[in-house]
Amino acid sequence: MQEYNIGRLNGRFVVVWYEEDGRRRRYRLDAETLECAEAEARDVLLAQAAGKGELTVETIWKSYSATVEGRPVHESMEYTGRSVLPWFGALRPDQIGAHDCKAYISDRRQAGIQDGTIWTQLGKLRTCLNWAEKTGLIDRAPFIERPSKPAPKERYLTRQEIAQLLAVECAPHTKLAIRLMLSTAARVTAVLELTWERVDFERGQINLRTDEGQRKGRAIVPMTKGLRTALVEARKAALSNYVIEWAGGPVKSIKKGFKAAAIAAGLPDVSPHVLRHTAAVHMAEAGISMEEIAQFLGHSDSRITASVYARYSPEHLRKAASALEFD
Structure with a gap:
């Protein structure tokens, strides 16, 4: 304009x-x-x-x-x-x-x-x-043809790889962002937009939503013990209202810092989104229901969650397989 x-x-x-x-x-x-x-x-x-x-x-x-x-x-x-x-x-x-x-x-x-x-x-x-x-600027939007959406990547971190990533020496705001993504299954954007008034230490909850309402993949989730400890320390040193901050202001991107941390941990193929996928996979492997995982991920329909993560559950198709016991 x-x-x-x-x-x-x-x-x-x-x-x-x-x-x-x-x-x-x-x-x-x-x-x-x-x-x-x-x-x-x-x-x-x-x-x-x-x-x-x-x-x-x-x-x-x-x-x-x-x-x-x-x-x-x-x-x-x-x-x-x-x-x-x-x-x-x-x-x-x-x-x-x-x-x-x-x-x-x-x-x-x-x-x-x-x-x-x-x-x-x-x-x-x-x-x-x-x-x-x-908004009425044009009468009709043209159809925009796109290539087929690639299948979601299967990459997720094992507990050993998570330990390697958390042990890396990196900037405090990058390390806190990594811990938040792993412990809340949040997208990196939600983590960077998180403000302290949405961190409820009394209830032990983190509200990943903004004043604009529930945006894509946003939920209200409980704090883990490890995350609470990290957040308490970060709150003491906070210079702004943003949980992830640098030089007293919000952080727009952690791409460079995250990439450096991943390489230092021996995980060069790992992106921030892999951490969200990792959190969901570990919940499924622990036998958490698809409905609960869906709520954690901010999915509006648990069928979407099940289509991706049900196969990681120890009980997935177990009952069906039992019907095939012929010995």
Whole structure:
């Protein structure tokens, strides 16, 4: 979205911007508060762009990104846009066809990009266009063809490997993030967004949800004894409201720190998501019901959980197998 300023004229809010030819444009708004003026101004600029046939994928992408600013997904949108926008940015949504998606998939594969990454990249494009349809910016979002989603990775850590990872010397915020992911089965984003008011030492619970409600894979889970000890120590040294902090502020990413820790532990193939998978596998191996594991993972349907983790349970298909005892 182009740059603009919000001001006041005769007691009313106005939005001011400059056209490409340098002409200054001003539009009087109906909003009565600065917050409402900000929202209305964006609608005005989007309508202006649409009226000139300029509502391109790039415009929509940037507008959607603005709605998630301040959240980790915003950084992801910025990064993914470097790959997606050179291909689709100049197009209007109605100009996108299946051949464009197939050409993008082919090009990314030739560049050595894995299908899982391509699936995610085109998924963000689909999200943006569906958002534009829901908000009335476009009449209909085009179908975005993606490669088949790869099967989930089977990699998880054994107890010995967990001990190796926890024993590694690394930055305190990285070590605490690792322990949180292992003990709560949380995604790394949920851990980085966790604030101290959602850590309840009296009840021994951690609320991984935000004020925005229950987001993907978020739950309220009990603290383990080991995690409680780590959190008590971290709380004493806290300089901000974020549990995972660095230099008195929130941490946007632990990719580099985590990778270094994993390599030092002799686990170069391990990613943060492997820790969530590890937690779920160990719960299943301990005979915890799929319903409880689903609640821990924040799954809305335990059938989703069972489809991935039931096979790790010691009782999985045991009754069925007993019917095949012929000796």
